[in-house]
Amino acid sequence: MKVLAINSSARTGDVSKTEIVLDYLLQGMREAGADVTVVELRKKKIRCCIGCFTCWTKTPGVCIHKDDMTEEILPKYLASDLVILATPLFHYTVNAMMKTFIERTLPIALPFFEKRDGVTTHPYRHQAPPVAVLSVAGFPEESVFDALKFYVNFLFREQRLAAEIYRTSSEMFTRSSAGKKISDIRDALIQGGRELVSSMKICPETMDRIKKPMTDFEEMAPLGNLMWQTCINEGITMGEAQKKRLIPRPDSIETFLMLMRFSFKGNKAGNTRFTIQFNFSGQVAGECYFTIENGSIKTGSGQSDSPDLIIESPFEVWMDILTRKADGQKMFMEKKYTTQGDISILMRMGAFFGN
Numbered sequence: 139m140k141v142l143a144i145n146s147s148a149r150t151g152d153v154s155k156t157e158i159v160l161d162y163l164l165q166g167m168r169e170a171g172a173d174v175t176v177v178e179l180r181k182k183k184i185r186c187c188i189g190c191f192t193c194w195t196k197t198p199g200v201c202i203h204k205d206d207m208t209e210e211i212l213p214k215y216l217a218s219d220l221v222i223l224a225t226p227l228f229h230y231t232v233n234a235m236m237k238t239f240i241e242r243t244l245p246i247a248l249p250f251f252e253k254r255d256g257v258t259t260h261p262y263r264h265q266a267p268p269v270a271v272l273s274v275a276g277f278p279e280e281s282v283f284d285a286l287k288f289y290v291n292f293l294f295r296e297q298r299l300a301a302e303i304y305r306t307s308s309e310m311f312t313r314s315s316a317g318k319k320i321s322d323i324r325d326a327l328i329q330g331g332r333e334l335v336s337s338m339k340i341c342p343e344t345m346d347r348i349k350k351p352m353t354d355f356e357e358m359a360p361l362g363n364l365m366w367q368t369c370i371n372e373g374i375t376m377g378e379a380q381k382k383r384l385i386p387r388p389d390s391i392e393t394f395l396m397l398m399r400f401s402f403k404g405n406k407a408g409n410t411r412f413t414i415q416f417n418f419s420g421q422v423a424g425e426c427y428f429t430i431e432n433g434s435i436k437t438g439s440g441q442s443d444s445p446d447l448i449i450e451s452p453f454e455v456w457m458d459i460l461t462r463k464a465d466g467q468k469m470f471m472e473k474k475y476t477t478q479g480d481i482s483i484l485m486r487m488g489a490f491f492g493n
């Protein structure tokens with residue numbers, strides 16, 4: 139099977155969630171024996187359709203533009219057995235690069251009007267290959283893809299729409315993430331690729347695993363908002379923040395505890411059990427604690443019954459240490475914060491939390 143994957147993401151590598159998700163799908167397709175070619179639209183010169191309809195009359199089937207679409211991509215498109223259109227969701231639909239590509243497939247159609255299933259259409263000049271659509275979106279609800287679903291089902295009604303792969307909460311997706319949720323989605327994408335090659339479809343069970351929610355608004359929004367606010371305060375882009383592995387700076391006890399829960403790596407904690415009590419002073423004053431036990435973390439406000447370590451600190455000092463703006467040991471020597479109990483916990487704690 140000859141597969142052509144068209145990737146319209148402007149990003150690449152580890153920051154492109156379109157590329158990451160597409161790569162897993164293509165891995166499965168290659169494993170199942172497909173001959174896969176990937177075209178990255180950001181590297182190509184594709185001019186906008188100017189609506190001259192030259193391709194419908196003067197040079198039937200051939201566009202007036204002599205660019206990568208005419209010379210390379212359209213011939214590959216027509217020669218493939220399956221096309222994967224992979225796009226980030228921008229403003230609830232395909233991004234501009236993908237839309238430009240789609241408009242430039244006009245030479246495939248004939249100018250004549252026909253009525254099919256009660257709607258006006260243009261018949262195809264060539265047999266067009268089946269298409270699978272893949273899109274990734276930042277928001278957590280699947281309804282974010284409703285407009286795109288409607289669009290592609292209408293657009294490809296004459297062509298076979300072999301699969302629609304929609305992945306929400308895309309920004310939680312990383313190649314290196316070992317989280318259980320992500321590793322199952324990755325395995326399901328690889329499986330989906332194999333199924334596409336063997337049966338030209340993805341079975342409902344595999345699709346449910348691919349689309350499985352990773353988070354919801356309640357979990358995503360506070361952390362996302364904290365990250366955006368940190369970027370604004372630091373005057374850097376989200377991409378720069380990711381490169382620097384910037385830690386979002388909590389601005390309340392709730393966001394501090396949320397960050398601890400979010401960054402906790404249960405698989406690193408083993409049988410470790412301890413409770414740390416924080417008594418914060420200063421602008422954000424209050425008490426809270428977290429307990430690590432059986433590879434999971436529990437957080438609470440107020441006083442814990444039996445803390446192993448108590449930290450008394452101005453909130454801002456602890457947030458400076460947390461976000462690596464200050465050195466924890468130096469701050470301790472300078473008595474910027476004080477501890478009671480098993481201080482060795484502090485030395486070991488870093489290993490249980492990721493960025």
Ligand SMILES: Cc1cc2nc3c(=O)[nH]c(=O)nc-3n(C[C@H](O)[C@H](O)[C@H](O)COP(=O)(O)O)c2cc1C
Nearest residue numbers: 147149154155156226227228229230275276277308
């Ligand atoms: C201009 C723009 C518009 C976007 N519109 C939406 C949107 O409507 N809904 C959504 O959930 N995410 C939206 N996003 C987020 C992207 O879909 C998301 O970050 C995706 O992972 C980008 O794919 P990439 O990593 O391959 O660039 C938008 C991002 C940008 C830059």
